[in-house]
Amino acid sequence: MTLPESKDFSYLFSDETNARKPSPLKTCIHLFNDPNIIFLGGGLPLSDYFPWTQVTSKSPLPPFNKGIGAKLSDSETDTLTYTVERDSKAEDFDIPFSKSLQYGFTQGHPDLLNFLKEHTGLIHKMNYSDWDIILTTGNTNGWESTLRVFCNKGDVILAEAHSFSSSLASAEAQGITTFPIPIDEHGIIPEKLEEILDNWTPGAPKPKLLYTIPTGQNPTGTSLADERKVEIYRIACKHDFLIIEDEPYYFLQMGEYIADLDERKKVQDVPKPTHDQFLGSLAKTFLSVDTEGRVIRMDSFSKVLAPGSRLGWLTGSKKLLQPYISLHEMTVQAASGFTQSLVNGLLQRWGQDGYIDWLIGLRHEYTLKRDNAIDALYEYAPKHEAFKINPPIAGMFFTINIDASIHPEFETKFQSNPAMVEQYIYDKVVRSGVLVVPGAWFRTEGETNPPQPKESKQGGNANEIFFRGTYAAVSPEKLREGLKRLGDALHEEFQIAK
Amino acid sequence: MTLPESKDFSYLFSDETNARKPSPLKTCIHLFNDPNIIFLGGGLPLSDYFPWTQVTSKSPLPPFNKGIGAKLSDSETDTLTYTVERDSKAEDFDIPFSKSLQYGFTQGHPDLLNFLKEHTGLIHKMNYSDWDIILTTGNTNGWESTLRVFCNKGDVILAEAHSFSSSLASAEAQGITTFPIPIDEHGIIPEKLEEILDNWTPGAPKPKLLYTIPTGQNPTGTSLADERKVEIYRIACKHDFLIIEDEPYYFLQMGEYIADLDERKKVQDVPKPTHDQFLGSLAKTFLSVDTEGRVIRMDSFSKVLAPGSRLGWLTGSKKLLQPYISLHEMTVQAASGFTQSLVNGLLQRWGQDGYIDWLIGLRHEYTLKRDNAIDALYEYAPKHEAFKINPPIAGMFFTINIDASIHPEFETKFQSNPAMVEQYIYDKVVRSGVLVVPGAWFRTEGETNPPQPKESKQGGNANEIFFRGTYAAVSPEKLREGLKRLGDALHEEFQIAK
Known part of the structure; x- marks a missing residue:
């Protein structure tokens, strides 16, 4: 066709x-x-004057059976060692530094473009x-x-x-x-x-x-x-x-959060997906x-x-x-030519299949992180209808929505202004030793120039505020501890008994 | 003070x-x-998921006595092998990939900034x-x-x-x-x-x-x-x-071109400059x-x-x-974090002194290139007052100015328009197998908006055109051959006997 x-x-x-x-x-x-x-x-300049004649990298080797973050044993079973030369190519697909560290190729080096174009067509x-x-x-x-x-x-x-x-x-x-x-x-x-x-x-x-x-x-x-x-x-x-x-x-599409641990285990026990299953599961x-x-x-x-x-x-x-x-x-x-040579050298050796293995491994890690975070949030956040936890099906972020009007001092100290509650809670939470960021930091502004839509752009409760957190950046233990601190601070601030 | x-x-x-x-x-x-x-x-993201645990580079080692472009013998006398780790530092000044491949440091990584700031203060x-x-x-x-x-x-x-x-x-x-x-x-x-x-x-x-x-x-x-x-x-x-x-x-400040080979040899025979001499010789x-x-x-x-x-x-x-x-x-x-870790790893190991050695070596290479180019230009370009060779004291470029009005067909074929001669010669020179670029490509335009200066902005002959060439990109032999082709084309086009 x-x-x-x-x-x-x-x-x-x-x-x-x-x-x-x-x-x-x-x-x-x-x-x-x-x-x-x-x-x-x-x-x-002549590439004879580029002061890197050879760069050798150690990297994980597909199919990453112990996980993409596993410590490498330095053996042939899990460690890939590859070398990019300045003046020659170990493999046909390599981009020697004489090319990558030279001028040219604003669009990108052909070998790397080829790999990424094939990947893009696959997805x-x-x-x-x-x-x-x-x-x-x-x-x-x-x-x-x-x-x-x-x-x-x-x-x-x-x-x-x-x-x-x-x-x-x-x-x-x-x-x-x-x-x-x-x-x-x-x-x-x-x-x-x-x-x-x-x-x-x-x-x-x-x-x-x-x-x-x-x-x-x-x-x-x-x-x-x-x-x-x-x-x-x-x-x-x-x-x-x-x-x-x-x-x-x-590629961080973890799917629905499953609160019930038995149900979750059933999903977890399913063997690693085939590449076709993985590709088929991705969002349009x-x-x-x-x-x-x-x-x-x-x-x-x-x-x-x-x-x-x-x-x-x-x-x-x-x-x-x-x-x-x-x-x-x-x-x-x-x-950067270093980036192009090293990323290309890795991806080409992994191959399209190895890269898909990597992405499957990555999704697995983030599924564990997401589950850990949402479990902890449900455990530590106030169990009250004014607090809404939003388990994500993809990405690095969770949010918790709060109806600011239930704050005991909403009308007095905060003059019925949810933004003031939001800033106050942010400061309090930081003092409690955990950083999550206020939703207000991400509000899309500038709507005054074109005509206003008739309804509220939030489409919801005007007193609702939210905070964004991530489960990407810290270990599972630290994450739980952080969310406990968050939960404790919210309980205290909103005077909700545990 | x-x-x-x-x-x-x-x-x-x-x-x-x-x-x-x-x-x-x-x-x-x-x-x-x-x-x-x-x-x-x-x-x-956690740095555990960065798929480069270690990168090892081979680079030349100061003081580069055989020249900065010399082939490395892989021995300790001329070859520096250094490794940047993801999760640790070989040296205090190293930037591990866990840092350089992470977000942050828009201004640059502190270790690299320190080196460059010290260098800048020195110059x-x-x-x-x-x-x-x-x-x-x-x-x-x-x-x-x-x-x-x-x-x-x-x-x-x-x-x-x-x-x-x-x-x-x-x-x-x-x-x-x-x-x-x-x-x-x-x-x-x-x-x-x-x-x-x-x-x-x-x-x-x-x-x-x-x-x-x-x-x-x-x-x-x-x-x-x-x-x-x-x-x-x-x-x-x-x-x-x-x-x-x-x-x-x-740093490519070669100094005056010396046409007389005996005189030039005297300058060349002076020992490698000390670092103070080199720094003292640089332009304000x-x-x-x-x-x-x-x-x-x-x-x-x-x-x-x-x-x-x-x-x-x-x-x-x-x-x-x-x-x-x-x-x-x-x-x-x-x-790029690869760039920052690898450039930092190299420069810090070279040290400020090693880097000055590199710059001295670089200047030496470009002096030879410049001399070779200008020698060849004087040898092959038409020996006629309408052709002016401009030996540079710094950089990668030479120029040759030509009074376009001496072209036999200046008034007829080219309608007394030097720009037409310039384009015609460019095309002819390319057909002769060498590429130099017309000065017109670099003309600063846009002067119509503010008031015009009263005199010609070139301050010279309005029929003068020029071509820019570089001695950076090719070997000495190819350069001579290229300049011979250029000279032959100019002799032929302007009908000047050799």
């Missing part, structure tokens, strides 16, 4: 993208590898032909570039009513207004989204894009239901905006729904391999990715 | 900088290392107290960030009349006008700069900054004379603009002239260690660097 080509959305490009001229130096760079040309065109069944990927230095970079590529000062974008504060702040600094979309425990509510857009003030600038974190959303921990993605995509076509799916937590993606090429997906190694790798990739239509490449030539230039 | 503090130039910040709110998450990040706090605040005698450095992912990133930090759409900046095309294009895309400053063989002409600014149209936006590549300028290969730096700094204070010195080629820098904190210097490892390291640093007053950190939190986040 021949897939259709993507549509042309270049009319959504920013003034900056339209004003960006291709560097004339890039018009001759293809001659660098022409054997008939002696290239005196660019200031490329998302693409519905148009001219899709591609480019490397980023992580989703922070990918998002900031997205704003530069598409948005002008004064433009409007859409985002979940609570969203990642750094992403929101990046838009705000650029003078872009973010309009919050109501969410519930399954993410964006398509009906609300459509209503907002159907009733958009005529003549007001319409949103160019929707920024969403569909899986294990930050900060709410919610995951967008599959059928909602189809609906939201339909609305995107109807109202002509792009969808930017920011998916750092995509906007990318896989996209027929027109109006979705740009941001994947990152930050949560899957290591944040400091500063490596991720964008997937979308070639037409939409081209201006990112032109922008990146003038910003990041390329992801 | 107590040094004074820098002045406050925050009134030069861009709207974007002023609108950028600090991320609330950053207000609690200091609690991450507080032993009394269980930190459930951020989505930081530039700073005249104010509150200076600091921050890491970048190279000067491309540093420059783009500079534009974002200081400039709004419609602002004006100054640059050499020919400058690095990518830097100019970056400004242009952002809607910033670059005003070209006349240059000669010693760089920017201070008198011209002052005249332009003294006669600036009243009410027109005044330039916020001067972008300059003082050493081995790209594309002209010229180096800004020391005494001119003092003058230009005085003018910067008078007309209140910042100076951004982009110095990737700073704007940073070392700066008393107010109005200079930001961009250093890069691209030409000194390897371009693909994507690592550099900015030096300037803390007040001016702070908004870069806030911007980088939303763009690059941090330089």
